[in-house]
Amino acid sequence: MLTAVLMLAHPLVPNWAGNAGSLLETFLPWTGLLVVLLLVAALVRRSALALVAVLLPALVWGADFGGRLFDKRATGGDFTLVSHNVNDENPDPAGTARALAASGAQVIALEELKKSEVPKYEDALAAAYPHHEVQGTVGVWSVFPLRDTRPVEIMPWTRAMQTTVDTPKGPVAVFVAHLPSVRVRLDAGFTAGGRDDSIGLLADALRASPAPRTVLAGDFNGTADDRALGPITARLQAAQDVAGDGFGFSWPASLPLARIDQIFVSGVRPVASWTLPATGSDHLPVAATVAL
Incomplete structure (x- = not known):
């Protein structure tokens, strides 16, 4: 849940403390690695509840960045x-x-x-x-x-x-x-x-x-x-x-x-x-x- 909140509420991370908000947003797509780590932890624990919980940050990341994974290029142009x-x-x-x-x-x-x-x-x-x-x-x-x-x-x-x-x-x-x-x-x-x-x-x-x-x-x-x-x-x-x-x-x-x-x-x-x-x-x- 904390990982999902971090992804959703990154604009609320303050910049007054060493521009922490901008630093986070510079590498924001890489927050997906946190989802991978949580997934590995859930598999190691063999916890069905943890696997379900990992869906929350996974869905948030997918909503934010999933569209960038697809090829949107077309032909033509001037x-x-x-x-x-x-x-x-x-x-x-x-x-x-x-x-x-x-x-x-x-x-x-x-x-x-x-x-x-x-x-x-x-x-x-x-x-x-x-x-x-x-x-x-x-x-x-x-x-x-x-x-x-x-x-x-x-x-x-x-x-x-x-x-x-x-x-x-x-x-x-x-x-x-x-x-x-x-x-x-x-x-x-x-x-x-x-x-x-x-x-x-x-x-x-x-x-x-x-x-x-x-x-x-x-x-x-x-x-x-x-x-x-x-x-x-x-x-x-x-x-x-x-x-x-x-x-x-x-x-x-x-x-x-x-x-x-x-x-x-x-x-x-x-x-x-x-x-x-x-x-x-x-x-x-x-x-x-x-x-x-």
């Missing part, structure tokens, strides 16, 4: 966007760029670009993506023309931008963001204060945009289940939740545990969402196809 935190210590920027271009996406959004490495991405993507803009540590490459590009102030230095992609079916506002990192420390708990402040500034920029079609992509250092992303998820939907297959975990690349790399949309219909194979980064690329 354009595909790939987003990738390429890691500023990536040993093979050119190879990473070529792998992303091989996806066939019409738009590629990159985060954590190192200034000295930007020319390598430009050279590798120039043939397939004639239009590109870089603002600080984020950038957009596109087969379609870009205009009205400008930075979005979420930190003292530029880690977010917005641009307009002129597709054959009309303009789409594309925002790219890399929110501040978070850490788990014994003395401070889940250190997400800087990230949460940036979320508010990013939400203000989204609110100020008059564009009827919006795509927001990037590394959010948080999942769509985290209440801290509420100012964003209240306005946009996560493509993975609507049109994905599985949980779409993207970090760390070697053993993905959380979906902190996201593609959010508004005014467009997600058709499919998925993760791409690992590159030289510690994140997996994420992709989404949308219909305009």
